[in-house]
Amino acid sequence: MMRGRELVNRIAAVCLTVLAALSLASPAQAEDGYDLWLRYAPLEGEALERLEAFDPVSVTNSGAYDDPIVRTAVEELHRGLEQLLGRKLSPMGEENGIVWLECKFDDDEVPSGSFGIGSGDVPANREGIQLVGVDPVGCLYGVYALLRELSQGADPFAISTISTPAMPLRMLNHWDNPDGHVERGYAGRSIFDWWHLPERLDQRMIDYARANASIGINAVAVNNVNARAMMLEKRYIEKLARLADAWRPYGIRVFLSARFSAPRDIGGLDTADPLDPRVAAWWQAKADEIYAAIPDFGGFLVKANSEGQPGPQDYGRTHADGANMLAEALRDRGTVIWRAFVYSAEDETDRAKQAYEEFVPLDGQFADNVIVQVKNGPIDFQPREPFHPMFGAMPNTHLMLEAQITKEYLGFASHLAFLAPMWEEVLDADTGHGATVAEVVSPVGMAGVGNTGSDRNWSGSDFDQANWYAFGRLAWDPTLSSEQIAREWAAQTFSREEPFLDAVVPMMLESREAVVDYMTPLGLAHLMATGHHYGPGPWVCDLGRPEWNPCYYHRADAEGIGFDRTVTGSDALSQYAPQVAAEWEDVATIDPAYLLWFHHVAWDHPMPTGRSLWAELVHRYDRGVAKVDEMAEIWTGQQEFVDPQRFRAVTENLAIQQAEARWWRDASIAYWLSLNGLDLPEGVQPPAESLEYYRSLSFPEAPGN
Numbered sequence: 001m002m003r004g005r006e007l008v009n010r011i012a013a014v015c016l017t018v019l020a021a022l023s024l025a026s027p028a029q030a031e032d033g034y035d036l037w038l039r040y041a042p043l044e045g046e047a048l049e050r051l052e053a054f055d056p057v058s059v060t061n062s063g064a065y066d067d068p069i070v071r072t073a074v075e076e077l078h079r080g081l082e083q084l085l086g087r088k089l090s091p092m093g094e095e096n097g098i099v100w101l102e103c104k105f106d107d108d109e110v111p112s113g114s115f116g117i118g119s120g121d122v123p124a125n126r127e128g129i130q131l132v133g134v135d136p137v138g139c140l141y142g143v144y145a146l147l148r149e150l151s152q153g154a155d156p157f158a159i160s161t162i163s164t165p166a167m168p169l170r171m172l173n174h175w176d177n178p179d180g181h182v183e184r185g186y187a188g189r190s191i192f193d194w195w196h197l198p199e200r201l202d203q204r205m206i207d208y209a210r211a212n213a214s215i216g217i218n219a220v221a222v223n224n225v226n227a228r229a230m231m232l233e234k235r236y237i238e239k240l241a242r243l244a245d246a247w248r249p250y251g252i253r254v255f256l257s258a259r260f261s262a263p264r265d266i267g268g269l270d271t272a273d274p275l276d277p278r279v280a281a282w283w284q285a286k287a288d289e290i291y292a293a294i295p296d297f298g299g300f301l302v303k304a305n306s307e308g309q310p311g312p313q314d315y316g317r318t319h320a321d322g323a324n325m326l327a328e329a330l331r332d333r334g335t336v337i338w339r340a341f342v343y344s345a346e347d348e349t350d351r352a353k354q355a356y357e358e359f360v361p362l363d364g365q366f367a368d369n370v371i372v373q374v375k376n377g378p379i380d381f382q383p384r385e386p387f388h389p390m391f392g393a394m395p396n397t398h399l400m401l402e403a404q405i406t407k408e409y410l411g412f413a414s415h416l417a418f419l420a421p422m423w424e425e426v427l428d429a430d431t432g433h434g435a436t437v438a439e440v441v442s443p444v445g446m447a448g449v450g451n452t453g454s455d456r457n458w459s460g461s462d463f464d465q466a467n468w469y470a471f472g473r474l475a476w477d478p479t480l481s482s483e484q485i486a487r488e489w490a491a492q493t494f495s496r497e498e499p500f501l502d503a504v505v506p507m508m509l510e511s512r513e514a515v516v517d518y519m520t521p522l523g524l525a526h527l528m529a530t531g532h533h534y535g536p537g538p539w540v541c542d543l544g545r546p547e548w549n550p551c552y553y554h555r556a557d558a559e560g561i562g563f564d565r566t567v568t569g570s571d572a573l574s575q576y577a578p579q580v581a582a583e584w585e586d587v588a589t590i591d592p593a594y595l596l597w598f599h600h601v602a603w604d605h606p607m608p609t610g611r612s613l614w615a616e617l618v619h620r621y622d623r624g625v626a627k628v629d630e631m632a633e634i635w636t637g638q639q640e641f642v643d644p645q646r647f648r649a650v651t652e653n654l655a656i657q658q659a660e661a662r663w664w665r666d667a668s669i670a671y672w673l674s675l676n677g678l679d680l681p682e683g684v685q686p687p688a689e690s691l692e693y694y695r696s697l698s699f700p701e702a703p704g705n
């Protein structure tokens, strides 16, 4: 009997030793990307010595505030430092702490979340790092900023920064449905486990909050803007309250996408007319119910009268009538975010003009707690669009920017396209109304349509994590350069070795332009296949509504190609301020990047490069394909810097992108050739297959639809 138990114990002991050895050995072996940019890979060499000079490092919370966010800040700092140092630290809160947190400044002039970091005297008359937050969340952001610097190998004593968020609202919008499907999601199922909430809170919800807080994101709309009214029911409010409780210590407020017809759908009313007092009373009671469960509830995000969603126009009311009624229900507590992504199924107007036409006349009519959320461009998250003409045109309305982090039109999760340069392009655009887009939206905020899912790496691919990261960093500070963002992300996520960064950062910076080149060069747009938007479909011309068809957007025929949006065409150009319109109205001087967005031109139209339009178009396709080949080659050279699992994952995605870039190029060229009957320019490779072949491809199972 005794001998048997002894044997069992021995075997157990041996197993434990082996397991311990394995778990020690494994981190360097393979990484699955779950840790995102919060890997805090152990420092080495000089960087380690510099941090070790702090010995004994501990973290002191000088104020000892009993605040959950301060507690998060202290824990995060402790955790990050331990990982960077590769050893345990003395307990938190010791008086000999070398990082001194001061988390309550009480200055109303300084925006919430601001912080400063510098070296200076800390208790026990020693030199250390002082971190001052204007409020608890300022401390939290300061901690992440400090760790970001240290992770990149910075000298702790040389860190000196004061940072203030440019925008109050830095938000993610999730197009996640309650059944777990994510509209335009390419990273698996939804991360929100509504089925098991509120009883069960997945650890992912904490890790998600950490990731968001680390880049300054402070608000999350948890459900699809194509909303189910069910999400407003009591049982869902309870689920949402559990998330709100879990995220509060990370400074994140929850928002709900609200279906405008909810009073009818779940409220037992026969109308959702915003001017009907019963409807207003229903929303008021609903808001009261939500605030009883979630005192810091952010508010409602609404897609109304767009793509079949219900809205105030169903009752002959305006967007302002609808938004203001909801705003009244949230008054002094929350915000209504009303989307400007509208185009009517009955309207013959150029789709690019419709949002401006519906909203600009309402300028000044929206309640103070209403924000109008405007996509970066006037159509729909294309690889390149000019900025939306509403920016700057509604000086008496709170406008915020909506960007799409998930890459619906840029190759899903398999194509590498770093989006910071695209967002930088729109943020830096001069609206001609005395402000850049960044300046217009800075008093309000920015929302990004999330790219997270149940995949271990969160975003469906390692490089798509960079877009989540970049969105948060730009919402915090739209003047940050794409290069800085790429550098800090790549250093934290993969390797802080200079040769690696010098190779990978330029590759990231050029990646989005490569997608523009092989999909929609020279201002073309919306040529993707129907529904799922996966792959090319420029030949689609026969769908029910004109603006569902790629042909509507490219308008190509035997003579030429492009959408005339000048005064001789749809005149969408006149929605821009005069000096902006002037830049784009002349076909001879317009930036070729926007040429076919605003002009219909002949195939032999001379381009600034000396090529004909046709030759230039083909040249751009080839340039895009060549760039992806180059990216794949650059990545091949990075093996020594990256763990095998992620190295292989990226390699395989790049191989997909190489093949699909060719597919886009070949299918597009084959189709244009069928219209213009021209020869291919000298030395250009003909498409690998016939047009019929490309047209015959179909992918009903493509994700995200």
Ligand code: GCW
Pocket: 175, 183, 184, 225, 226, 303, 307, 341, 380, 381, 408
């Ligand atoms: O980009 C388009 C998408 C729709 C989306 C819509 C929107 C949520 O194809 O899937 O719906 O825009 O922004 O409302």
